[in-house]
Amino acid sequence: MPVPILKQSHYLIATIQSALNDSDLLQLRDALVSKVGSLRSRGVIVDVTALDVLDSFASRTVRDLAYMIRLRGAETVIVGIQPEVAFAMVQLGITMEDVATALDLEEGLAYLDGKTQHGQRAL
Amino acid sequence: MASVPSEPENRKCVPVASDDDLVVARREGRILAEQLGFSTSEATLVATAISELARNIVSYARRGEIQVSLVHNGSKRGINIVARDEGPGILDINLAMREGYSTSGGFGIGLPGVRRIMDEFDIASDVGRGTTITITKWKR
Numbered sequence: 001m002p003v004p005i006l007k008q009s010h011y012l013i014a015t016i017q018s019a020l021n022d023s024d025l026l027q028l029r030d031a032l033v034s035k036v037g038s039l040r041s042r043g044v045i046v047d048v049t050a051l052d053v054l055d056s057f058a059s060r061t062v063r064d065l066a067y068m069i070r071l072r073g074a075e076t077v078i079v080g081i082q083p084e085v086a087f088a089m090v091q092l093g094i095t096m097e098d099v100a101t102a103l104d105l106e107e108g109l110a111y112l113d114g115k116t117q118h119g120q121r122a123l
Numbered sequence: 124m125a126s127v128p129s130e131p132e133n134r135k136c137v138p139v140a141s142d143d144d145l146v147v148a149r150r151e152g153r154i155l156a157e158q159l160g161f162s163t164s165e166a167t168l169v170a171t172a173i174s175e176l177a178r179n180i181v182s183y184a185r186r187g188e189i190q191v192s193l194v195h196n197g198s199k200r201g202i203n204i205v206a207r208d209e210g211p212g213i214l215d216i217n218l219a220m221r222e223g224y225s226t227s228g229g230f231g232i233g234l235p236g237v238r239r240i241m242d243e244f245d246i247a248s249d250v251g252r253g254t255t256i257t258i259t260k261w262k263r
Contacts (some may be wrong), residue, residue: 002194019149022142022178052167056233084167092171092236093222119261 003028007039011112013105022115025058029065036074043112044069047105049080059094061084066099075115079108133158134192137177140185140207145177148189150176155191156202159262169202169260175237176206176256184210184253193258201242201261209253216248 001024006013012035014028032044046062048054052061066076077100081089100115102108124210135155156166162237173189180187186215187208192205213219224233234256238244 019146021146052153053170053174055171055178056236057174057178084164087164088167088171088240091168092175093239094236113160 002031005031005035007041010027010040010042010116011043011045011109012036012039013045013047016050018050019052020058022057022061022114025061029061029068032065032076033068033072034073036069042074042116044074044076045108045112046076046078047080047108048078048085049082049104051085052082054081054085054089054094056092056094057090059096063096063099066096075112077102077108077111079104080118132235136188138173138186138188139177139180139198139206140161140187141179142178145174148177148191148252150260151189152202152204155225156195156260159193159200161202161262165260168245169204172237172240172258172260173204173206175233176204176258179233179256180206180208180210184208187253196261199236199261201259203259206256207253208255212250212252212254213246214246214250216243220229248251 001018003014003016003024012032014032036043036044046065062078070075079102081101100111102111133155135151136142137151139148149170153166153170155255161169169238177189187206187210190201190205194201237258241258242261245257246254248254
């Protein structure tokens with residue numbers, strides 16, 4: 001099931017609704033990397049609140065997504081990693097260096113506002 | 124340490140041949156873990172371990188199966204997961220179990236990571252015949 005991507009002013013918001021298979025996750029990565037250009041977005045929020053597992057593949061894909069979007073000139077923040085998911089990631093030895101995370105959507109938006117001077121991008 | 128398998132109704136076998144099956148296998152593991160009274164954190168560890176093993180099957184052997192069952196050993200109760208495939212097998216198990224080692228471009232946390240989050244870990248692999256990994260997590 002593809003993840004819906006919402007455009008809100010200069011940001012893209014992707015809210016994962018249910019457990020994803022690998023292809024859905026790769027599709028999300030590619031769609032966001034592409035839309036950051038076509039919609040001239042300054043920031044991307046990926047909401048993973050609904051994910052009950054972030055295994056090594058999912059974590060790597062999310063990290064790659066953030067790196068790729070940075071190379072496109074925008075910022076990414078991952079929001080909503082659940083406590084038990086964070087616990088499992090740490091136990092498993094998964095790190096997401098240099099990837100911004102925030103508690104929830106609200107915090108994620110505040111982070112992006114701070115990073116992008118309120119979402120302005122030259123047109 | 125021999126653990127006693129549970130009744131068949133407390134056992135689920137999930138064929139694994141695509142990334143969709145990972146989602147199913149994870150869910151079955153979580154259902155059994157919750158049935159056993161595992162905390163959400165422990166159930167998430169079990170589901171994550173299943174995900175890693177099932178992905179190894181899809182990546183290296185293309186197909187195989189994940190069996191999850193409730194087991195007990197004396198008064199201890201736990202969840203047992205068997206990941207079985209008839210793939211190429213693992214040439215050097217010691218290397219595969221080394222932290223940071225990966226041949227699939229992953230994080231390289233695969234097998235050592237799974238061993239770390241479970242209480243018991245056993246691997247048997249025959250080159251050309253397949254791999255069986257058996258893991259157990261006991262309820263605290």
